[in-house]
Each structure stands twice: as C-alpha cells, then as structure tokens.
Amino acid sequence: MPPRHLYIHIPFCARRCSYCDFSIAVRSVTPIDEYVTGLRRELGGLRQELEGATLDTVYLGGGTPSRLGGLGIGDVLATVRARVRISGAPEITIEANPDDVNDMAVAHWVAAGVNRVSLGSQSFDDAALKWMHRTHDASQIVRAVQTLRRGGIENISLDLIFALPAHLGRSWESDLVRALDLKPAHVSLYGLTVEAQTPIARWADRGATVQGSEESYEDEFLTAHAMMTAAGYDHYEVSNFALPGMTSSHNSGYWTGAPYIGVGPSAHSFDGAIRRWNVAAYSEWIRRLEKGETVIAGEETLTDENRAIERVYLGLRTRRGLEITEDEMGRAQGWRAAGWAVVDDPLQNPRVRLTPMGWLRLDSLATDLAAPSGRPLSATVGPNPSHCYI
C-alpha cells in the first residue's frame, strides 16, 4: 500500500530549550533556500515509493518549522505537491512557536494549504517559560491563537509541559485554566524528564534544579485528565486530548501502525515491515544530498516479536485499546481489579483499555503483556521517534 502520511522534519530552532536533547540546527538566520533545495532532492529520490500515493496528512514537525516563515512553508508544500498527490481534504499541520505567528505568515500558510497548527505553548507562567529557554512569553501565546483564528485556522493544538520542578512555583491548574480559556481544538501534554546532555541536566548536576517528584507527575497527569474531560475533551491517547471530531489524523496514523514516509534530517519512515531513518545532523543531510548520496543512516526489519510488542504498546496508548486473547485475559482482569484498565465485551471480543491510572504505568503494563519474560521494550517502539513533540 502506498503511504498516506508524510512527515517533514524541519530542524531549525532559534535556540535550544533547556529540556531539549534533540538533534536540532540552531540558526539565527534560517537557510530556507538551502533546506528547500535539499528537500526537493530527497523527495526526487523517493519517486518510486511515492508513485501512486495520495496523502491524507502532511505534518511539518521539528525543530521549529515556523522558522521558515510564510514563504518558506509555501515553498515546502509546493515542493511536495510537485511530487506527490495530496487528497481533496487533507490534514496539513505545522508546528509553530508563538513568536513566529503573524498575520502575513498565517496568510501564506493558509494559501499553501495548512489547516492545523500545533502551537508550542508549554506554559502560561512567564518565569517557567524563561527557565525553559522558550523564546516567547504567555501573552504571545494568546496573541498567536487570536492571529491564527483571524487568518482562518481554527484547528489549533496547544502543547503543555507538566511535572516542572516545585521550586519554580508554577501552578499547573492555572496553566490548564489559561489553556482551556483559549478553547483549543486539541491539547498535547508532556511530562518533563531530565535528559542527559541538556542544560537542565547540567543544572541538576550542580544542584541548581531537581526533577519534579513522581507524586507530582502523577498528580498533575490526573488533574489534567479530570479538568480536560470535564471541559468536554476526549482523552483519546495517553498524551493527547481533543474536542469531538478534532483528533490528530496524522498522529492517529502512527498509533494504528499505518505506513508513513519521513523526509528531512533524522526523519523516520515505515512501510509496514521496515523502519528506516535518516542521518540526524542537518549539515550531513545537506552534504549527502548535494553529493547525490543516500541520506538513509539505518534500517531495521521488524521481527514477529517487534510487531507483537508494537501492537501492544500502540494499542494500550489509545482509548480504543487493544484486542486481547484468552491467554491475555487473566492479566487484563488483574489490571481491571487494580483500577488500571477496563475490559470491554469480555465474552465475545475482549478489549482492554487503560485508565489514566493505567497510562501512568504504560511501559510496565505493555512489557508485562508483550514481553512477560521481562525483556525491555525496544527503544524503536513508539509513534515517530524522529519528532520532538515539544
């Protein structure tokens, strides 16, 4: 089956956020023409794979895709349209930082076909935003939402980070209230973890900060579930909430194991059997494309065991849950008794769906079901590892 989903990785950021360990390209001036030329070359090399494909979703992720501005995003989408058909009613998402959103850029994005914006908000607390090294303040988030709506984009997703260190004094409830006041169609949540090689890891090493406690992680996750669902949002995936009919089609493709093509530095692709990934560094990606060399850095063919683990892990992430066998029923009933899951239709077509309490134990429950021998989940299991969701 030809892919119906295209992911485009745009690695540029104005500076590194304090929690980010991603392979990004920090540039004060974004090399738009160089990037678009590289993209054209990479897509040109995928002619065979894209033949006969019709895309239902295009996702411009990063990095910070909005650093390409209005015309740059227009060039990217024109480059795509010149090489692959896009369906009549696609979902075309761009990740944007609030400070890149202005009337002119939005007009260009809409003209190019963008109809969904994922806004990197993270918090409405200016001190917390400063600590995160974000390039915007809270008032810019509000202005960005207004500007997007004025320009015709209603399908707006807000990213928020929870489990910040207590010493910041950030109120998670206030942030959720501020987010809900804006009535976004969709909200994505991420729990802060301290990754090696990040500014906050260095701060933690010298005692200048500490990771939020496990209790606060659990409390804030459950608070978000309670407040968001009370406001009419469906908690349809462990990290994602949507108003009715506003789930992310692109990300839902990942969670159902659909094939996708990824282009750009570090992008991953999956054809249903083989997962491959590009070189991560932007400079190397450009160099190889200029020389006519492949940008693929590696690939793996999923074994039956990989597929079984992936089926379990992806199924348990979502509210649809996972079809289970008679053998798995015993474990699922144990989870139900502990309040971690519900079991639907246990006699005919049993399905297990994790509760928010279960989602807090997602990795260990998935391992318990898919790899009861205790073997850890493969690091490659997940929606799309090429993408920094925050």
Ligand code: SF4
């Ligand atoms: S978190 Fe996102 S915006 Fe911040 S540096 Fe990383 S990729 Fe860039």
